[in-house]
Amino acid sequence: ITKHLQQLDMESNGKSVRQDGKPVSTDTGPVIWGGVGCNGQHAYHQLLHQGTQLIPADFIVPIVSFNPVSDHHQWLYANCLSQSQALMLGKTLAEAETELRDKGLSEDEVQKLAPHKVIPGNRPSNTLVVERISPRRLGALVAMYEHKVFVQSVIWGINAFDQWGVELGKELGKGVYNRLVGSEEAPAEDASTQGLINYFRGRHRG
Template identity: 90%
Template sequence: HFQTAPFDKNMPVLLALLGVWYGNFWGANSHAILPYDHYLRNITKHLQQLDMESNGKSVLQDGTPVKIDTGPVIWGGVGCNGQHAYHQLLHQGTQLIPADFIVPVVSFNPVADHHQWLYANCLSQSQALMQGKTREEAEAELRSKGLNEADIAKLAPHKVIPGNRPSNTLVVERISPRRLGALVAMYEHKVFVQSVIWGINAFDQWGVELGKELGKGVYQRLVGTLEDSAEDGSTQGLINYFRGRHRG
């Protein structure tokens, strides 16, 4: 698909372009991954590592500084849990945060109508991000519940939801090994396309190496095999605190 589909039908390319569009032109600094399936509960962590370690770069392939923002912060989690936590920020917060909803049509655990409700929650959340709720709609809703006009004027502004918040809804038949692999491959190719657009190298992680190197010296100072002070006073102070209070 990635090699043969034209750009206007190529999912990794389209997702990559949407990410560049919202990140570089609309100022979105993060991207939410919201799976509506228990078996995808860890996919956000995987995509976080994939995206942020690959495209968290500030230098072009020729060694010169990047002049635009590159990889976003990837975060999120299982959708129904998120609805009672950070979805509030998605709907009414001041930041623009694109989101990917991922949901299967068929569940491996068909208990009563639970999956229908799960699917409905996924679609309704994406619909709410898109449509929002106007001041007039909020006032009409409160009026239908019998509130007086003074209370309506006071409460309605808090119920307004801007809408027009970007999201994708990715629907799969069921979470099988093949479809899970295709889903991961789609995101891998998305990240690669973005690295090409930004001109960065998605296949190195030098930023991680520095902490590992410094960690050896910190460990040696913690256990007392290295007596000289750390490179900065803050770290040395934390080492001293540990050594003065650690038992075991």
């Protein structure tokens, strides 16, 4: 679902000009990424918790697993809730210091390490709980996100149904291809691209 939402949101609302031709006055089209929660904990969750940018997050979790193994699903569900809880509550400096003292660290170690364990908290997230992952519920999720994207485009006054930024890359791609295969000898519009074309042509075999 993440890849679908990337196209849905970033391609639809990644615009800087309103339908009336005037520049937008706010940020539009968020950068979207995501994946399986357990993997995310060891990839980008660190950025969500302690990064310098405020990044809203959606957690999508089913109650019923299609592959019940012992209490694995309970642990997965618990980790989902605890991650959203951590984003909300965070950890203060005083809490970090107390935690480290309780672990027996010296006061010097506490003062050095505690600032690094502070988590701001108050970071927005939604936890979307579904009974199980099924075609009907997946469709409902997609419909919800589609509605969100459309409503945002109306509020911002942008057209969610064109992709002129993508078209420019396609147009330039024809000229780059022709230079790669040698059917066009005129140099590229910029030295950087021409240098990369020359590098390819000097080393490619086939």
